[in-house]
Every structure is written in structure tokens, then in C-alpha cells.
Amino acid sequence: MTKRRTPFTVFFALIFLAAAAASGSAHQFPAGAEKLAKSEECSGCHAAIYTEWTASMHANSSPFKDNAHNAVRLKFAASLKQMGKTPSYHCANCHTPMADNIADLMSGKAQPDSDNWTHTEGTGCSFCHRIESIVPGKEFNQYVLNKDGSFYSSNPSGKAPHKTAKSALFSSGEVCMGCHSHMRNSKGAPICVMDEEGASNCLTCHMPEAEGSPAAGSEKKTHFSHALPGGHDIDMLRKAVSLDMSVDTSAKPLKVAVTLKNISAHTFPSTMPMRLAFLKLTAEDSSGRVVWTNIKESPMEDMQSVLVKMFKAGEEKGVAPWKAEAVAMDTRLKKGEERKLSYTVPSDNIKTVSVSLIYRLFAPPAMKMMGIPADGKNDKVYMVIKKKVDL
Numbered sequence: 063m064t065k066r067r068t069p070f071t072v073f074f075a076l077i078f079l080a081a082a083a084a085s086g087s088a089h090q091f092p093a094g095a096e097k098l099a100k101s102e103e104c105s106g107c108h109a110a111i112y113t114e115w116t117a118s119m120h121a122n123s124s125p126f127k128d129n130a131h132n133a134v135r136l137k138f139a140a141s142l143k144q145m146g147k148t149p150s151y152h153c154a155n156c157h158t159p160m161a162d163n164i165a166d167l168m169s170g171k172a173q174p175d176s177d178n179w180t181h182t183e184g185t186g187c188s189f190c191h192r193i194e195s196i197v198p199g200k201e202f203n204q205y206v207l208n209k210d211g212s213f214y215s216s217n218p219s220g221k222a223p224h225k226t227a228k229s230a231l232f233s234s235g236e237v238c239m240g241c242h243s244h245m246r247n248s249k250g251a252p253i254c255v256m257d258e259e260g261a262s263n264c265l266t267c268h269m270p271e272a273e274g275s276p277a278a279g280s281e282k283k284t285h286f287s288h289a290l291p292g293g294h295d296i297d298m299l300r301k302a303v304s305l306d307m308s309v310d311t312s313a314k315p316l317k318v319a320v321t322l323k324n325i326s327a328h329t330f331p332s333t334m335p336m337r338l339a340f341l342k343l344t345a346e347d348s349s350g351r352v353v354w355t356n357i358k359e360s361p362m363e364d365m366q367s368v369l370v371k372m373f374k375a376g377e378e379k380g381v382a383p384w385k386a387e388a389v390a391m392d393t394r395l396k397k398g399e400e401r402k403l404s405y406t407v408p409s410d411n412i413k414t415v416s417v418s419l420i421y422r423l424f425a426p427p428a429m430k431m432m433g434i435p436a437d438g439k440n441d442k443v444y445m446v447i448k449k450k451v452d453l
């Protein structure tokens with residue numbers, strides 16, 4: 063993992079200098095451009111990469127494969143209808159970028175169709191590898207794809223049986239920033255702002271080298287992993303934060319100090335605003351009975367332990383992203399942030415104090431508001447880190 067990877071900040075500077083509005087309402091293909099290939103066509107020769115991609119959220123981002131995304135887009139459509147507007151699917155820009163009628167999906171002239179493979183594919187191989195440049199936009203960015211169908215990489219081997227070309231966008235995370243840079247709603251509220259919250263090379267953490275050749279017949283023994291893990295992956299979550307706890311037993315009541323440090327390169331949780339993380343502390347007596355806890359039912363009982371972002375419209379807090387006028391609160395751990403929390407544990411007879419960092423893809427109130435199915439995946443409770451001190 064030592065080759066490639068140029069600094070990233072230059073790119074952000076460029077984007078903001080350019081500050082141009084996104085043109086049109088969809089990714090741009092030059093006139094006469096090659097059609098996008100189905101990812102399955104790459105599977106025969108790029109088996110390891112194809113298998114990783116198939117299980118990734120990039121292959122599963124469409125409304126037909128991600129039921130959480132589908133629930134939210136239906137709520138969004140219903141809300142547009144209520145306001146007398148045409149239900150549109152601008153989500154297509156990032157969730158079904160390969161759609162052959164993407165402009166119509168984004169304007170509401172067409173709806174997602176499960177029988178059209180370009181609507182079910184998500185972000186496929188040929189989409190990413192044909193990215194030629196990024197068009198900066200106010201609400202979100204877009205891409206320009208190449209005309210001749212060459213597959214870009216930072217350092218082509220020259221051994222592929224198909225057209226390849228060299229692109230500097232692929233030597234860092236720049237190539238990701240058509241979709242992952244930012245999303246502001248029509249009122250300008252910052253729904254996701256990765257461009258402001260993190261700024262280092264995404265590939266070093268998200269596409270590490272993995273065992274196995276990148277292609278049948280290649281001389282290389284490793285390839286860059288296309289599993290692209292994030293919040294759905296417990297191993298990745300464990301790389302996001304460090305957690306320490308100490309208990310001052312000379313104090314009565316006990317004083318418990320917890321230190322959280324963000325060791326990822328961006329906000330934690332990042333960046334999707336429905337994510338939630340919180341600390342649950344318990345104190346147990348010698349028989350293992352819990353005699354004290356900071357949270358009985360909802361993490362909101364102890365706001366210092368909660369890492370979350372929430373929007374507001376007027377006086378109303380916790381509104382849907384598309385209604386948001388501003389951020390109501392953002393207690394997530396910033397890039398590089400170290401946060402010290404202290405708790406007073408008002409009880410004698412304590413034998414152990416435990417702390418857990420718990421993560422949820424969707425905060426329960428958000429699941430309810432959006433109608434996100436509790437299917438064991440969306441409502442999974444991730445035990446990220448647990449620490450215990452015996453007194």
C-alpha cells in the first residue's frame with residue numbers, strides 16, 4: 063500500500079475555485095459514447111474483484127437491492143406529491159448512476175424499473191472506470207464519462223485485452239468525489255459534507271490491497287479490494303475510534319472518565335445523517351447485577367454519550383433531510399477529535415464498570431419516520447468496542 067496516493071487537498075481547492083453549478087441534471091456522456099457494460103461482463107476475467115463488488119453497497123445501492131434506500135425515496139416522493147410537485151428520483155445520480163434514462167428519473171418523467179438492468183446495477187465496474195472528470199455542483203457533483211469506453215486506472219499494465227487509459231483521478235480518492243463529496247438540499251442545508259469533514263486519500267483505508275490476482279493471467283498477486291466497507295462492516299467500524307476508560311476509586315461517588323478518539327479520516331459516524339453511535343455505561347455489583355447505567359431505554363437520556371447529526375426546520379427538530387433548513391445539532395466526532403467524557407457513578411458495592419460503543423445504521427426514530435424495514439440488517443445493533451474495569 064505504499065505506491066500511489068497523492069495528497070487530496072489540492073482537489074478540494076480546485077473544486078471550490080471552480081464553484082460552477084452542475085450543468086444539466088445527469089452525468090454527461092459525449093455524443094456517440096460507447097454504452098456502459100454490465101458488470102457481469104467483467105466477472106470471467108476479474109473474478110476476485112467481481113465477487114467483492116457484488117457484496118458491496120455499490121452493487122446494492124438501487125431501490126431494488128437496498129430496502130432502506132427504497133423506503134426513504136418513497137417517503138421523499140410522497141412528500142413531493144403532498145407539496146403538489148412531481149415525485150422525482152434525483153437519488154439516481156448516485157444510487158443508480160448507470161440508468162439509461164437517468165435524466166428522466168431525476169426529473170420525475172420516469173420511475174425506477176426493476177426489469178431494466180441499468181436501474182438495478184448500482185455503481186458498476188464500467189461506470190467508475192470510465193469516469194473522466196467531475197462537474198462541481200451546488201447540491202451535489204456529477205461526472206463526465208469518456209467516449210471511447212477505455213477503462214481508467216492510475217497505472218495501466220498494458221496487458222489488458224480491452225482499452226485502458228491512465229488517469230490521475232484514480233491515484234487518490236478524487237474519483238469518488240462525484241458522489242461522496244457533498245449533498246445539500248434545495249434550501250442549502252448540508253445533508254452530507256464529506257468535502258468539509260474529511261480530506262485525505264479515501265483509497266488507503268477503503269481500498270486496501272487484498273490477496274489474489276486482479277485478473278486472470280495477470281502477474282500480480284494482489285489487487286485493490288473492491289469490497290469498499292463502511293458502516294455496514296463491524297471490522298471497519300472498529301477502525302474508526304479508540305476508546306479508553308479509567309475509574310477514580312478514591313472519589314465517592316466514583317468518577318469514571320471515558321476518552322473517545324476519532325482515528326478515521328472523517329467524521330464518525332460518517333456521513334449519512336441517519337447514523338447513530340452512543341456510549342452505554344453500566345456498573346455492576348459482585349453478583350453481576352447492574353446497579354447503575356447512563357441509559358435505561360433511549361440513548362437520548364444521556365446526550366453527552368450520543369454521536370449524531372440532526373436537522374431542523376423553524377423550531378421543529380429531527381426533520382427529514384429534504385425539509386431541513388439547518389443543522390439542529392451535530393455531536394459526531396470530528397476528524398482527529400479526542401473527546402473526554404466524565405460520569406459520576408452514585409453507588410457503593412460496585413465491582414465492575416463497563417463501557418460499550420454501540421453503532422446503528424439508522425437511529426430508531428429515523429427508521430420509524432422513514433418506514434425503514436426492521437429486517438435484522440437495518441436495525442442491527444453493532445457492539446463496536448467494549449471495555450471493562452474491575453475495581
Ligand code: HEC
Nearest residue numbers: 099103104107187188213215218219220221222226277280
Ligand atoms: C477477457 C478478459 C477480461 C475481461 C472480460 C475484462 N478484463 Fe479488465 N483486464 C484484463 C486483464 C488481463 C487485465 C490486466 C491485468 C494485469 O495484468 O494486471 C485487465 C485490466 C483491467 C484494468 C486495470 C488496467 C490495467 O491495465 O492494469 C481495469 C480497470 C479493467 N481491466 C476493467 C475491466 C472492466 C470494467 C471490465 C468489464 C467491463 C473488464 N475489465 C473486463 C482482462 C479482462
Ligand code: HEC
Nearest residue numbers: 119123128156157159185238241264268290291292293294
Ligand atoms: C456513482 C456514485 C458513487 C461513486 C463513484 C462512489 N460511490 Fe461509494 N457509495 C455510493 C452510494 C450511493 C453508496 C450507498 C449505497 C447504499 O447504501 O445504498 C456508497 C457507499 C459507499 C461506502 C459505504 C459502504 C457501507 O457499508 O455503508 C463506502 C465506504 C464508499 N461508498 C466508498 C467509496 C469510495 C472510496 C469511492 C471511490 C473509489 C466511491 N465510494 C465511489 C455512490 C458512489
Ligand code: HEC
Nearest residue numbers: 130131134135138152153155156202241242245332333334
Ligand atoms: C450526491 C450523491 C447522492 C444522492 C443524490 C443521494 N444519495 Fe443516498 N447515499 C449516498 C452515499 C454516498 C451514501 C453512503 C454514504 C454513507 O453511508 O455515509 C448514501 C446512503 C444512503 C442511505 C443509507 C443506505 C444504507 O442502507 O445504509 C439512504 C437511506 C439513502 N442514501 C437515501 C437516499 C435517497 C432517498 C436519496 C434521494 C432522495 C439519496 N439518497 C440521494 C449518495 C447520494
Ligand code: HEC
Nearest residue numbers: 104108111112115185186187190215216217232276285286
Ligand atoms: C467505486 C468505483 C469503482 C468500482 C465500482 C469498481 N472499481 Fe475497479 N478500481 C477503482 C479504483 C479507485 C481502483 C484503484 C485504481 C488505481 O490505483 O489505478 C480500481 C482498480 C481496479 C483494477 C486494478 C486492480 C489492481 O489491483 O491492479 C481492476 C482490474 C479493476 N479495478 C476492475 C474492476 C471491476 C472488474 C469492477 C467491477 C466488478 C470494478 N473495478 C469496480 C474503482 C472502482
Ligand code: HEC
Nearest residue numbers: 235242263264267292293298301302326327331332333334
Ligand atoms: C484513515 C482511514 C480512512 C480514510 C482515509 C477514509 N475513511 Fe471512510 N471510513 C473509515 C472508517 C474506519 C469508517 C467506518 C466508520 C464510519 O462508518 O464512520 C469509514 C466509513 C466511511 C463511509 C461509510 C459511512 C456509513 O455511513 O456507512 C463512507 C461513505 C466513507 N467512509 C467514505 C470515505 C471517503 C469518501 C473518503 C475520502 C474522502 C474516506 N472515507 C476516507 C476510514 C477512513
